Amino acid sequence: MTTQDPIYTNHSNRYDAMVSRQPDLYDIINKIRVFKNLDVLDLGAGAGRLSTVIAPEVKSLICTDISRPMLDILENKLQKMSIPLNWKTVVSDHRQLPIPDQTVDLVVSGWSICYLADASENNWEQNLERMMSEMQRVLKPNGTIIIFETMGTGYETPHPPEFLQPYYAWLQDQYGFDHQWIRTDYDFGSVDESIHHTEFFFGQELVDRIIQNQWSTVPECAGIWWKHL
Numbered sequence: 001m002t003t004q005d006p007i008y009t010n011h012s013n014r015y016d017a018m019v020s021r022q023p024d025l026y027d028i029i030n031k032i033r034v035f036k037n038l039d040v041l042d043l044g045a046g047a048g049r050l051s052t053v054i055a056p057e058v059k060s061l062i063c064t065d066i067s068r069p070m071l072d073i074l075e076n077k078l079q080k081m082s083i084p085l086n087w088k089t090v091v092s093d094h095r096q097l098p099i100p101d102q103t104v105d106l107v108v109s110g111w112s113i114c115y116l117a118d119a120s121e122n123n124w125e126q127n128l129e130r131m132m133s134e135m136q137r138v139l140k141p142n143g144t145i146i147i148f149e150t151m152g153t154g155y156e157t158p159h160p161p162e163f164l165q166p167y168y169a170w171l172q173d174q175y176g177f178d179h180q181w182i183r184t185d186y187d188f189g190s191v192d193e194s195i196h197h198t199e200f201f202f203g204q205e206l207v208d209r210i211i212q213n214q215w216s217t218v219p220e221c222a223g224i225w226w227k228h229l
């Protein structure tokens with residue numbers, strides 16, 4: 001996994017179209033931390049799968065990402081929502097956030113920290129420590145972190161990739177996060193649409209499984225980790 005994946009530069013619209021077929025995560029986030037009137041950071045916000053869900057209720061929203069094309073899609077969506085909200089998008093790396101200390105109540109991060117916490121790459125532990133320390137620095141006392149990561153696309157029960165398992169173990173064992181998993185299936189309506197929407201991102205292995213199982217709904221599991229400071 002590389003942090004500046006060309007997919008997020010060259011195929012940002014296709015990525016957005018794919019994840020728009022997944023369930024809305026409003027309830028799951030709100031159950032962990034009621035976000036109404038909070039100052040929120042969406043770390044690795046991308047095209048806004050999490051940001052657009054929480055935007056109507058929060059007090060302020062900062063959306064960071066390394067990819068400007070992804071943030072452009074998000075900006076468009078937030079502008080169209082025309083909500084009286086104090087929001088901004090900022091291109092930045094998770095390891096160095098241009099955000100003042102103790103200014104955020106809630107950090108949400110979906111499927112993004114993993115790019116720097118891939119155990120098959122050098123420095124993943126240092127990266128993770130830097131990201132954790134940045135999140136803790138920007139959070140107010142009593143702040144909350146909620147992280148979503150993959151537990152396997154094309155699986156009905158958790159099947160976390162091997163190269164992310166050390167990161168997931170660290171979240172629980174070193175940093176004391178709570179954990180649960182949910183299904184985040186993609187509802188495409190037909191087998192052809194499933195292939196059309198997923199091939200560019202997940203490749204031939206998933207396409208083969210879609211054909212074999214005749215999936216018009218592609219199963220996926222996601223892990224959720226959360227911590228109240």
Ligand SMILES: C[S@@+](CC[C@H](N)C(=O)[O-])C[C@H]1O[C@@H](n2cnc3c(N)ncnc32)[C@H](O)[C@@H]1O
Nearest residue numbers: 003044045046049065066067093094110112115
């Ligand atoms: C799988 S997408 C998820 C986007 C969004 N959170 C969502 O749930 O749809 C991963 C995002 O992380 C961003 N990203 C990857 N590495 C990053 C880094 N080191 N710093 C900031 N953003 C990063 C990518 O540009 C991409 O937009």
